[in-house]
Amino acid sequence: xxxxxxLRRAKFAVALSLLTIWVLSGASLAEEPQVPTAALxxxxxxxxxxxxxxxxxxxxxTPAAPAQNEAGTPEAPAPVKxxxxxxxxxxxxPLPLSYAERPIPDKGIQGARMYAKxxxxxxxxxxMGFDLIxxxxxxxxxxxxxxxxxxxxxxxxxxxxxxxxxxxxxxxxPEAKNSIIMNIRSSAEALRQEDCxxxxxxxxxxxxxxxxxxGQYLILKKWPRWYVLRGDSAADKDYLAQIERTAKRYGGKIxxxxxxPFPPGSRNLDSGYQQVQAQIPMVTEQAPDHDVVWVxxxxxxxxxxxxxxTYKPDLVVGTQGLQAVAWDKSYTEYGSMTFQNDLYKLxxxxxxxxxxxxxxxxxALTDAxxxxxxxxxxxxxxxxxxKDFNLEGxxxxxxxxxxxxxxxxxxxxxxxxxxxxxxxxxQEGFLHEKNVNDTLGYxxxxxxxxxxxxxxxx
Amino acid sequence: xxxPLPLFAFAAAxxxxxxxxxxxxxFVSNEKDNTITVLDSDTYQLIKTIPxxxxxxxxxxxxxxxxxxxxxGDGDIMDVIDTAxxxxxxxxxxxxxxxxxxxxxxGQNIYIANEDDSLVTIMDIKSGDVIGEVPVGVEPEGMAVxxxxxxxxxxxxxxxxxxxxxxxxxKLIANVLVDSRPxxxxxxxxxxxxxxxxxxGGSISxxxxxxxxxxxxxxxxxxxxxxxxxxPVGMDFTKDGKQLFVALGPANRxxxxxxxxxxxxxxxxVGQRPWHGEFSPDxxxxxxxxxxxxxxxxxxxxxxKAEKSxxxxxxxxGVAVMP
Numbered sequence: 176x177x178x179x180x181x182l183r184r185a186k187f188a189v190a191l192s193l194l195t196i197w198v199l200s201g202a203s204l205a206e207e208p209q210v211p212t213a214a215l216x217x218x219x220x221x222x223x224x225x226x227x228x229x230x231x232x233x234x235x236x237t238p239a240a241p242a243q244n245e246a247g248t249p250e251a252p253a254p255v256k257x258x259x260x261x262x263x264x265x266x267x268x269p270l271p272l273s274y275a276e277r278p279i280p281d282k283g284i285q286g287a288r289m290y291a292k293x294x295x296x297x298x299x300x301x302x303m304g305f306d307l308i309x310x311x312x313x314x315x316x317x318x319x320x321x322x323x324x325x326x327x328x329x330x331x332x333x334x335x336x337x338x339x340x341x342x343x344x345x346x347x348x349p350e351a352k353n354s355i356i357m358n359i360r361s362s363a364e365a366l367r368q369e370d371c372x373x374x375x376x377x378x379x380x381x382x383x384x385x386x387x388x389x390g391q392y393l394i395l396k397k398w399p400r401w402y403v404l405r406g407d408s409a410a411d412k413d414y415l416a417q418i419e420r421t422a423k424r425y426g427g428k429i430x431x432x433x434x435x436p437f438p439p440g441s442r443n444l445d446s447g448y449q450q451v452q453a454q455i456p457m458v459t460e461q462a463p464d465h466d467v468v469w470v471x472x473x474x475x476x477x478x479x480x481x482x483x484x485t486y487k488p489d490l491v492v493g494t495q496g497l498q499a500v501a502w503d504k505s506y507t508e509y510g511s512m513t514f515q516n517d518l519y520k521l522x523x524x525x526x527x528x529x530x531x532x533x534x535x536x537x538x539a540l541t542d543a544x545x546x547x548x549x550x551x552x553x554x555x556x557x558x559x560x561x562k563d564f565n566l567e568g569x570x571x572x573x574x575x576x577x578x579x580x581x582x583x584x585x586x587x588x589x590x591x592x593x594x595x596x597x598x599x600x601x602q603e604g605f606l607h608e609k610n611v612n613d614t615l616g617y618x619x620x621x622x623x624x625x626x627x628x629x630x631x632x633x
Numbered sequence: 634x635x636x637p638l639p640l641f642a643f644a645a646a647x648x649x650x651x652x653x654x655x656x657x658x659x660f661v662s663n664e665k666d667n668t669i670t671v672l673d674s675d676t677y678q679l680i681k682t683i684p685x686x687x688x689x690x691x692x693x694x695x696x697x698x699x700x701x702x703x704x705x706g707d708g709d710i711m712d713v714i715d716t717a718x719x720x721x722x723x724x725x726x727x728x729x730x731x732x733x734x735x736x737x738x739x740g741q742n743i744y745i746a747n748e749d750d751s752l753v754t755i756m757d758i759k760s761g762d763v764i765g766e767v768p769v770g771v772e773p774e775g776m777a778v779x780x781x782x783x784x785x786x787x788x789x790x791x792x793x794x795x796x797x798x799x800x801x802x803x804k805l806i807a808n809v810l811v812d813s814r815p816x817x818x819x820x821x822x823x824x825x826x827x828x829x830x831x832x833x834g835g836s837i838s839x840x841x842x843x844x845x846x847x848x849x850x851x852x853x854x855x856x857x858x859x860x861x862x863x864x865p866v867g868m869d870f871t872k873d874g875k876q877l878f879v880a881l882g883p884a885n886r887x888x889x890x891x892x893x894x895x896x897x898x899x900x901x902x903v904g905q906r907p908w909h910g911e912f913s914p915d916x917x918x919x920x921x922x923x924x925x926x927x928x929x930x931x932x933x934x935x936x937x938k939a940e941k942s943x944x945x946x947x948x949x950x951g952v953a954v955m956p
Binding site for chain 1: 748749751770771772789790791792793794796808810812813814833834835859861862864883
């Protein structure tokens with residue numbers, strides 16, 4: 176092997192890392208208000224690309240400004256920098272049941288950082304750059320105040336790593352009216368139904384999509400009798416209601432439903448498994464005849480203890496066991512190993528679902544800007560709602576948002592807790608007159624969401 | 634499933650095919666088996682299964698047919714196979730995660746898409762030295778050298794562009810936005826058109842190399858097949874240049890496009906998830922690798938009918954054919 180290629184590679188690696196430093200220079204993990212060094216004023220000027228004046232459809236087939244092409248090199252700093260805000264809060268999160276599994280404090284933000292880098296690489300070819308501005312408040316911090324700071328500068332592109340209450344408070348700020356808020360964290364059903372907001376888009380699947388995704392598979396397997404063992408938090412009850420809906424839609428039956436009666440905390444005991452080994456059969460012994468145990472335990476108090484410990488040899492699905500997720504570390508299809516590898520390189524850990532939804536949230540915003548050739552927030556929103564918006568996200572089909580509730584249409588992975596994915600829903604045979612992915616979650620006729628004016632239909 | 638043949642079987646096979654044979658060879662990369670299946674292009678009998686690096690995908694022959702280049706993505710290496718001996722003769726340091734590549738007409742340089750690094754590596758084939766690296770968009774995959782060797786085009790799956798490299802200057806001269814997830818690029822033999830397939834976008838963009846603008850977009854429609862499943866990937870022009878065959882992935886079909894009218898004239902049902910294909914040396918057959926059914930479908934070019942499918946390895950991906 177010649178030494179020449181190695182040297183060339185080394186030289187190039189230096190150039191690349193310089194580029195990376197430049198790309199990330201606007202970003203830092205901080206409490207201080209972040210002002211992007213080259214941020215645009217609120218209503219950003221239209222870009223210099225000729226695409227700006229043409230219809231989005233035309234922009235798709237138009238190469239970037241010739242002058243830019245001639246420059247050609249992605250190393251050249253982009254003339255236009257668009258800020259993308261990652262607005263989050265360090266909520267207390269359930270710890271993994273096992274001490275052996277390390278808590279992950281940076282779920283989400285790592286995925287956002289990853290796509291911000293990619294967006295800048297791609298953007299350099301069309302004369303656009305993006306500043307990912309991390310605005311993450313501490314557990315006792317005020318996400319709404321942080322949002323106000325951001326919105327002082329005008330309409331904003333926001334990736335929101337927020338729980339429903341904070342998310343709605345931010346969305347309802349008068350100054351947030353024309354902003355775009357990507358919900359990457361909460362599956363809460365009300366956010367897509369009675370509490371839907373026209374400035375909020377949901378990347379992460381809601382509980383209804385998750386319940387339908389698992390339900391379709393269970394029906395396909397002819398396992399229609401479900402015994403529900405659940406926690407009693409608001410999120411647990413939310414998921415339960417959607418499983419009941421799925422049972423009705425697809426012919427499943429909830430044969431019994433029990434709130435897990437033992438106080439959490441076994442994880443803190445030495446030899447905790449002895450106690451658990453005695454508890455789980457007691458809880459499942461009285462269950463009526465069933466095909467699977469559907470566990471709802473969003474707080475991770477007991478769900479992971481179910482498999483192999485039930486009274487009868489039970490399959491476990493739900494929030495533990497076989498799960499319906501937007502992403503899993505075992506998912507390898509449609510180029511997703513690139514995602515898995517890149518995230519591992521960046522974060523030194525496996526990818527989580529929130530890393531994916533954050534990645535996709537940044538991607539939705541930045542791809543829309545690049546494809547539309549526009550930098551102003553209302554223009555980007557219009558493009559996201561148009562039929563020209565077709566997002567690539569390693570799911571094998573183009574992803575987009577439902578017009579009636581702004582929930583992202585997407586296949587849902589059945590995996591998690593397994594070393595390979597088990598399946599992906601929608602399942603064969605579950606048909607829809609318009610788009611099979613609309614068999615997952617609330618379809619147009621059922622939605623309780625009413626946006627003030629009709630968005631572009633798709 | 635195809636396993637490496639025991640030695641005696643291989644010897645027997647060599648006996649059968651010993652002597653002056655005019656039959657060509659079909660090479661198929663098996664992404665999951667980490668092998669290359671070699672078939673006789675007339676009888677479709679297995680000649681040999683060659684072990685290569687991890688996750689082989691792109692395969693391409695040198696213009697003199699003496700060497701086969703195999704991009705083994707997870708091995709971060711390019712294996713070179715001696716097509717006479719049918720064994721690995723050397724390795725090229727391709728850079729990380731090579732996926733597809735193109736060779737110039739003289740067989741001097743190979744242009745490699747390094748998917749994980751957003752790079753096109755230009756390498757001297759003889760010495761294996763890297764003579765240039767051109768940064769392109771994210772996840773480069775499809776590679777094509779223009780007739781006359783003036784340009785090389787790389788498609789970036791994530792950035793969704795066709796990046797045009799001036800081979801002399803080793804610099805980008807144009808970046809053409811196409812639909813989502815462009816997978817392959819092919820120039821027409823006269824160099825007057827560049828065709829780029831967009832898998833998730835479900836279209837083929839025809840680009841004019843004098844302006845580097847998209848002049849036509851071809852889409853697909855099959856009654857009873859969900860539109861999002863019509864995903865063009867591998868493309869090949871027939872030897873007379875009048876038609877383009879395009880594998881349509883999860884639609885389980887090969888589309889046939891009239892290159893003059895740019896209309897889709899036929900859809901041929903093949904195995905599941907066809908990826909890439911290649912024509913027989915006489916141009917009368919088209920061989921397409923079916924990723925999910927682990928076989929190769931043989932299509933008759935005159936009648937546009939699938940004749941039969943022959944088993945290859947697991948997750949077959951790329952196809953190359955030599956006379």
